[in-house]
Amino acid sequence: MIGKTITYLGPEGSYSEIAAEKAAKILGYDNFKPMAQSSIIKVIETVDKHNEFIGVIPIENSIEGVVRETVDTLIKTTSRVTITQEIIIPISHCLISKSNNLSNIDKIISYTQGLAQCQNFISKNFDNIELLSAPSTSEAVKQLSDLPENYAAIGSYKAAEVYELNILARDINDEKDNLTRFVCLSSYLPKPTGNDKTSIAVSLCNQPGSLVNVLLAFKENNLNLSYIESRPSKKIFGEYTFFIDFDGHIEDDNVQKTIGKIAPFVNLYRFLGSYPKCSTRVKVMDKSQ
Known part of the structure; x- marks a missing residue:
């Protein structure tokens, strides 16, 4: 099956994009059209307006619990938008920067859950660090392109590749068995499978x-x-x-x-x-x- 549009929490390099690619394989969409959105709310609104689209968003993390924006928005949106698939993705955070030197960093930007999941690494490696929030981990990495070298971001290895930035440290999450459950959203009801x-x-x-x-x-x-x-x-x-x-x-x-x-x-x-x-x-x- 080809030509399906899958919209997800972006920008490029997000864990949601990784989940969207895996969802496309599970659902048999060989050549899907990716459509990144700036927020979870916009993903849900886009699916609500386009019955043929599929949305992919995070709903639960094994460390931080439910993704409140996802749950709150799903509850109040129209009944056309329903969960049709779930995918579990292991999360492995990297510290990413323009700089090649960890000692140059005095500001770290990321999604709130990304910051929370790396507190041990941050406290161990930095004495005086300013933590800044972003709409997503990949958006944080994207913003580094317009920021000086004293900034770093917490995000995926894929985001570092996409924006051609340096990885200063890998696998920095406090809990190594860190999983996020993503859900696919659409306007149809899957048939019962028995599981x-x-x-x-x-x-x-x-x-x-x-x-x-x-x-x-x-x-x-x-x-x-x-x-x-x-x-x-x-x-x-x-x-x-x-x-x-x-x-x-x-x-x-x-x-x-x-x-x-x-x-x-x-x-x-x-x-x-x-x-x-x-x-x-x-x-x-x-x-x-």
Whole structure:
């Protein structure tokens, strides 16, 4: 299959681009058209406007947890946009700069999660360092082109290659088993495979036992919850929306029974997608190693 447009969190050299390339292989798109976006919100908005497009964005990191911008935006966007695939990518951060010398660096720029994932390396190698945030790790590396040599960025080896910059240190993340789960977004529902995951968002009615009753509905129908996260509803202070992942497909009988059972206890329900579970991580190789 050819000619599919895949939009992702850019710019070039991002981990999302790596995930997009892997998604294209999984989905059988031999010659896809890449379309980088400056933010997660813009990726989701683009998929919402173009039913034939596929979006690729990060949703969860094994160290830092859920990507809040992704979850919050998915919850409030239209029901046309759903998760259709998940891909797990190992994250190996590099310190990148115009400079060849680590001692020249007094400012480091990166995505907030990138900075958080490399705190041990930063504190060990720098006494007085200014940390600056960027919309993504690859955007941080791209910005180095217009910055002096005392700046460095935390990003992927691919970003260093794309922007022809020096790698001062490799594999600098504090936790070496650092994984990010990316999801593909589209406007179709994948068929059940027998090894699926479903994502939903719910806000609970303001009455005693609502959360317990929702959780019991999953237990009674033998559905395993693999992830649950509460997010502020951003409507009423103290009101929360729960993002839930569980095993099964929306077309499964026990899933349908569960959705019906929780209906009296929620005032918001958003189906976010049913899709094949990723059983293995994708191996990403640094060509220079």
